[in-house]
Each structure stands twice: as structure tokens, then as C-alpha cells.
Amino acid sequence: MDVFVDFLSRIDNPEHKARTEEVLTWVAEKFPNLVPIIAWKQPMFTDHGTFIIGFSVSKQHLAVAPEKAGMIHCAADIAQAGYDHTKELVRMPWNRPVEFSLLEKMISFNLHDKADCSTFWRK
Template sequence: MDINEYLDGYSETQQAFVQEIFDWISEKYPQLKQEVKWNQPMYTHEGTYIIAFSLSKAHMSVSPEFKGMDVFKDKIEAAGYTHSKMLFRIKYTDKVDYDLLSEMIEFNIEDKAGYTKFWRG
């Protein structure tokens, strides 16, 4: 399954919201590979997980590694996003905090440099 097949099941509003984020990631981080695994769009770098997304009716969930959730918990809350231990949620009506996404992606790229497993244990 590719990203277009994944997005086919969602409304035009949801697709546009998510596609804008994916386009931004692809432009800013061309070294990342976009994949769909476990029915989730995600980005990997040198075979290791960086960040994933999933869609629901009211929001998009963003899943960095667990360590990144801990490091960025205060910034996630300051952005007004709800969260759990493994993900945070951006409502389709929310403003996307691209600075926060950038910090998370760059943190994971650096933290996992040379790492050979998919997930951080």
C-alpha cells in the first residue's frame, strides 16, 4: 500500500490536512523515506523509524519514538495538543506546530544515527 491508497478512505479535508504535512516533511527532509507499514504512514531513515501518523475522524495522531514523547512533553502541551505516552493528537482544526515537528524529527534522526534496529528499545 502506498500513501495515496492509505488516504483514499478519508475526506478531502483530512487528506488535504495530512498531505500538507507530508509535503512539508518531504521538502524539508528529503533523506527520509515515506512508507506505509502496519497501516500507518511513517518516515524512516537508514532503515530505522523516525515518526508515524494515523488518521481518525477528528484528529491526526503523531507518533515519534517513546523517548521523543518524553523529551517534548512540555512543548506538546504548550502547543495545545492532547497526548498519551506514545502519541499526540492534532485536530484537523488546529494549527500545525511545524517547529515542534521539526524538532522531533531532527531529534530522532540524531538520536538514532547509526542505530540498526527499527524501534528504539
């Protein structure tokens, strides 16, 4: 997880930093075969050179990006969790617990769906 140290050090709010570190650590421990990287100045996890999930930080939330296909696959779970979202990302507010089961579903879907993908992004 050394790859995320510089990213985490730039998060000013200690609570946001701790939550982000918790989520990134959880992903790394739950899916130890994923490769943690920084791309486009954001923390991401890849598998065999293909994007699996990415994160970004704002004042109001931690954004989780599983690509559009992951959003579509998990639409009902996202709605049930009550998270605000766009076509490409889920906004997990700082003042609510993280739905780790939703993260696990997104990541597992992308691992399975992109098992034979040879590009970083889906085409």
C-alpha cells in the same frame, strides 16, 4: 510520495485528506533524506531502516507518533502547544493549525538520537 497515494485515497473527509497530505508533503520536503513507507497500514518515515515518525488519522485528529523517547524529549513543547497526547503519540486536532515547529523538533531529535540505531524501534 507515491507510496502514500492509496492511504490518502481512503480518507473520506476532504479536509482531513488535504491536511494529512500537507503534513506528509511537508515532512518529505523538509527532510528529503527520509524514506516514506507504509507499515502497519500507516504512513511513516524512516532513516537507514529505523523508524523516525509515523502518522495516523481519526475522526477528531491527525496522530503523530515519534516513539516514547521523542515524546519525552518534546514534552514541554507538546504541553505548550496544548495538544492532547499519550505516552506514544500527539493528537493534532483537525480544527487547529499544525505546529510544524513541533514536528520539526520531533523529527530532528529522532534523526540525531537514532543516528547509530540498527533496529526499526528503539530497544
